Amino acid sequence: MPINIPKELPARQVLEKENIFVMDDERAHTQDIRPLNIVILNLMPDKEKTEGHLLRLLGNTPLQLNITFLKTVTYQPKNVNPSHMEDFYKTFAEIEERKFDGMIITGAPIEHLQFEDVQYWDELTEIMDWAEEHVTSIMHICWGAQAALYHHYGIDKFPLEEKCSGIFSHRIFNGEHNIELLRGFDDAFIAPHSRFTNISQAEVDAHPDIQMLAVSPEAGPFLMMSKDGKHIMATGHLEYDTVTLKEEYERDLNKGLSVRIPAHYFPNNDPDEQPLNYWRSHAHLLFSNWLNYYVYQATPYEWQ
Template sequence: MPVNIPKDLPARALLEKENIFIMDDERATTQDIRPLNIIILNLMPDKQATEGHILRLLGNTPLQLNITFLKTATYQPKHTSQSHTENFYKTFDEIRHKKFDGLIITGAPIEHLQFEEVAYWEEMAKIMDWAEDNVTSTLHICWGAQAALYYHFKIDKFPLKEKCSGIFSHRIFNSDNIELLRGFDDEFIAPHSRYTNVSEEAINEHPDLTLLASSPEAGPFLMISKDGRHIMATGHLEYETDTLKQEYERDLDRGLTVRIPAHYFPDNNPDEQPLNYWRSHAHLLFSNWLNYYVYQATPYEWR
């Protein structure tokens, strides 16, 4: 079943070209089913690229989804046109009276800042508070995951000596009766791209958290709250094949000293085209979240 997105959203043409099942409002209203309402707080600089990354994964499930994109009112992005955000994004004040079945909070390249130093942190806190009573389950990605660990569970991030960038192998833990991991291999690959990390020991010691997957090189990757309402992924399973390549080249153009993304380019040669080893688990993560933590858990009528 499809994702229901605005007819003029630029990502639509790309998704249709890839044979992703989407529809617009006109077609959706002819189907007598209750679609899931998913809101995406997109904090990434290139919002259109991130829209494609996430919609590609949401569109591969047997559910009809109404998608709402959310932007911060306290910060205007520099890498996305104002006309795009005005046409396709809502502010918190515009949606705070509504109920949503699922919320996705993306990453943001601001790990060097303390959370309280982020320009829109107070707004983020209001959104996360609001979600406690108005959203069935939230999927937090990368910086969004670190923000959730800090805000909800008092686990802070810490800086790394150098950027963690590449694709890393992860081992599954605590998989018994965890629907989020259904279909996962005992080890799987996922991309990471960040300058900070969180303590695996602090996660394991927290009474309200369960560590589901971790990497010896990249650290904790996948965590879930005991009530299933918060899922945190510190990496980027939603990334496309060449996203890390684009970030690496961008960093070089900025004059930054960065290593070649680990385990990414064939023969560690940036001139070679990277291969995608994580696509199947990306689809599994999003479909399992939607099915078991949103669709199966959300009420037909919010009260």
């Protein structure tokens, strides 16, 4: 997939080294096809790493994408250069008149807060409500998935006794292989999780508008989808690269948090050993299936 991003975005150099097909505005304007417009609300603290995680996966299908990064105005991130946000991110006011084919709302390390206590909650709910009419399909990740379940469906999160961190095995729920989002998935697959809260599988199963797609015996519900395909909710992080859980574990320790070693992650459960990536292929499948079946084939050629 040729992915159209700003020419000076730092993630571009990383992606090009990995042979991910990126395209700048000059070349994109010579393409005589209709690109898909994707907006990413990046709530993660390390903006540049998250940009790389997501763009790596979005850049792996034969579609051309125009990427817009969205920031909040009610909260200013502390872990990124303000000039980066100024150069590469838009505010909601700058894009609210536009229509987008797809949207990604990332996670955020704020699970300890009630949703209404999050500084940018009112702004986020305004954006989520706007997306109902202005976006064809939205993918919500980790805390973003929990926020969507709460705001759209009234399903709240609950705290865990200890952090759910590691790579966990999942099974397709009730053999739902006919669901296009899961096309090509193995019966069992691995995905990373990193959070202090969870959601009730019973509440999701009981909701008439949500379909459970994949569950982990250890980590709980993972993939869910609204029955109209509008909302994809993933409580884990298939987009993470190999060392992300290691970096988060070290970050938590440096903060003085009492956290266990990420489960099933380090070889021999030894943090000094280099972890291996067992989830990369399913990460690419999830994003390419979403883009193909729920964005490209569902979005109108011309938004009215």
